Amino acid sequence: MKSMPTNLLSKVENNEAKICVIGLGQVGLPTALTFCQSGFDVTGHDINKDLLSSLNKSKTPFEEKGIEELLKSCIASNKFHTNSSAEDSIKNADVIIVCVATPLTSGIMPDLSYLEKACLSISEISLENKLVIIESSIPPGTFKGLVLPILEKRSKLGKDFWAAFVPERLAPGTALSEIKTTPRVIGYADENSGNLANSLYKKMVTSQVVSTPVEVAEISKLVENAFRDVNVAFANEVGLICENYGIDVSELIKVCNSHPRVKLLQPGPGVGGPCLPKDPYLLLNPPGKKRIESKMITDSRKINDNMPFHVVELVISAITEHGKKASESTVLVLGVSYKANVSDTRFSPSKDIVEQLSKNGCNVIVYDPKSTETFGGRRTEDMWDSLSQSDVLVIVTDHDEFKRLDLGKIKQTMRTPIVIDTRRIFSRSMAEELGIKYISVGYTKTLKDK
Numbered sequence: 001m002k003s004m005p006t007n008l009l010s011k012v013e014n015n016e017a018k019i020c021v022i023g024l025g026q027v028g029l030p031t032a033l034t035f036c037q038s039g040f041d042v043t044g045h046d047i048n049k050d051l052l053s054s055l056n057k058s059k060t061p062f063e064e065k066g067i068e069e070l071l072k073s074c075i076a077s078n079k080f081h082t083n084s085s086a087e088d089s090i091k092n093a094d095v096i097i098v099c100v101a102t103p104l105t106s107g108i109m110p111d112l113s114y115l116e117k118a119c120l121s122i123s124e125i126s127l128e129n130k131l132v133i134i135e136s137s138i139p140p141g142t143f144k145g146l147v148l149p150i151l152e153k154r155s156k157l158g159k160d161f162w163a164a165f166v167p168e169r170l171a172p173g174t175a176l177s178e179i180k181t182t183p184r185v186i187g188y189a190d191e192n193s194g195n196l197a198n199s200l201y202k203k204m205v206t207s208q209v210v211s212t213p214v215e216v217a218e219i220s221k222l223v224e225n226a227f228r229d230v231n232v233a234f235a236n237e238v239g240l241i242c243e244n245y246g247i248d249v250s251e252l253i254k255v256c257n258s259h260p261r262v263k264l265l266q267p268g269p270g271v272g273g274p275c276l277p278k279d280p281y282l283l284l285n286p287p288g289k290k291r292i293e294s295k296m297i298t299d300s301r302k303i304n305d306n307m308p309f310h311v312v313e314l315v316i317s318a319i320t321e322h323g324k325k326a327s328e329s330t331v332l333v334l335g336v337s338y339k340a341n342v343s344d345t346r347f348s349p350s351k352d353i354v355e356q357l358s359k360n361g362c363n364v365i366v367y368d369p370k371s372t373e374t375f376g377g378r379r380t381e382d383m384w385d386s387l388s389q390s391d392v393l394v395i396v397t398d399h400d401e402f403k404r405l406d407l408g409k410i411k412q413t414m415r416t417p418i419v420i421d422t423r424r425i426f427s428r429s430m431a432e433e434l435g436i437k438y439i440s441v442g443y444t445k446t447l448k449d450k
């Protein structure tokens with residue numbers, strides 16, 4: 001075993017290490033730009049050439065607070081470059097950070113093909129004196145079982161090169177602040193690699209850097225997201241219970257959360273995004289091993305996946321109670337992205353809501369200022385004009401822009417004033433005072449009273 005790579009360590013400590021980030025998506029781009037902001041020279045490589053050319057014009061394909069300004073300043077400083085050649089990008093780098101996607105296959109199994117290809121292209125180059133970091137979320141056992149065997153094709157870990165798994169914890173929408181302020185986990189396979197990675201991330205992160213064996217780090221990332229998924233599922237289940245009792249879940253949450261050890265989350269239209277619907281399955285499917293059973297985790301996934309269908313039931317009941325047929329009704333859906341103030345529509349609850357409403361015969365109009373996705377509905381540019389033709393307004397995403405909508409104007413404009421506010425962006429009492437039929441996940445009193 002070689003001793004600590006002092007040359008590489010001093011390059012890291014003096015901000016002289018050249019960094020290459022592979023995969024410039026929602027994780028890779030903020031990572032590349034934040035390291036650049038911390039004083040490093042960063043090359044971003046991606047297989048998507050259109051993405052590289054739009055980044056070179058300071059345009060990002062997704063919405064993220066402050067990212068275009070940061071991209072512009074990093075390009076202007078001449079410290080951020082893009083390169084479509086994997087070979088050149090890797091060859092010239094001291095540190096290589098892999099941020100490619102690790103999605104699910106159609107059979108809900110981990111799809112590690114992007115990671116495998118990225119590692120293969122790294123392994124083609126001599127890794128002498130380089131540090132390789134994997135940031136992509138990976139099923140337990142992947143770092144030692146897949147990543148290292150590929151990287152060690154020509155070079156030896158701990159002798160020629162160093163490697164660590166450093167899971168990303170940023171949440172889209174607040175990525176550029178969270179990437180620095182959220183404590184960072186370093187998953188190490190050997191001590192020197194762990195120390196190098198530790199020094200590197202201390203340059204970027206203003207909070208704690210926690211070191212742990214790589215096996216723990218792999219599982220920690222997936223458990224964190226499964227924890228969040230299970231907690232949202234519990235909130236959703238409590239919402240459904242409240243509908244049965246005819247009480248308002250928001251009032252209940254306020255009361256329960258006054259207990260110092262209770263922190264109920266917010267029920268809603270379901271759980272979307274690139275990670276929560278996927279990571280519980282990465283946790284339970286270690287590559288090459290038997291699937292692990294966890295009823296709580298899989299049931300939570302089912303509860304959350306069922307919420308869009310529940311929202312559709314709320315809409316159809318409201319239409320029926322109003323004496324109309326679904327096929328005669330127009331429904332305006334506000335929001336296609338999976339959560340507030342982001343443009344990402346991956347696994348968005350809006351998809352099932354729009355598709356199922358259409359299947360029920362509704363005329364579905366979709367409006368989202370952050371995305372042109374329609375999920376098969378008809379997109380409108382003029383929300384107020386579409387509202388004037390609508391029988392039901394369904395809020396699926398709580399963008400700030402929607403929160404500012406005037407309820408009085410909504411009441412005056414709609415053909416039938418029925419609002420399904422799945423995110424609780426409006427005041428229930430104000431809506432009801434205005435004569436709006438107000439329904440939410442966890443509040444269906446107006447429906448049940450009839």
Ligand SMILES: NC(=O)C1=CN([C@@H]2O[C@H](COP(=O)(O)OP(=O)(O)OC[C@H]3O[C@@H](n4cnc5c(N)ncnc54)[C@H](O)[C@@H]3O)[C@@H](O)[C@H]2O)C=CC1
Nearest residue numbers: 023024025026027046047048100101102114118136137168
């Ligand atoms: N999106 C998020 O908020 C978070 C994601 N993660 C994890 O980070 C990883 C990346 O996720 P995202 O950034 O959302 O994915 P993404 O899909 O937004 O970006 C991945 C990028 O990698 C590129 N790519 C794929 N194969 C490549 C290759 N062989 N060489 C170069 N580029 C390649 C793609 O073209 C794409 O631009 C995943 O494992 C995800 O689970 C972790 C924390 C937060």
Ligand SMILES: CC(=O)N[C@@H]1[C@@H](OP(=O)(O)OP(=O)(O)OC[C@H]2O[C@@H](n3ccc(=O)[nH]c3=O)[C@H](O)[C@@H]2O)O[C@H](C(=O)O)[C@@H](O)[C@@H]1O
Nearest residue numbers: 169170171172224225228265266268271272273275338339
């Ligand atoms: C444990 C944790 O908080 N993980 C974060 C999560 O980011 P993400 O944007 O997916 O999380 P989120 O804000 O909880 O949103 C996920 C989904 O859950 C829904 N949601 C969330 C909270 C809530 O009370 N009710 C609710 O319905 C959201 O609307 C959204 O559809 O997953 C990220 C990731 O791994 O991609 C991770 O880095 C982030 O730190």
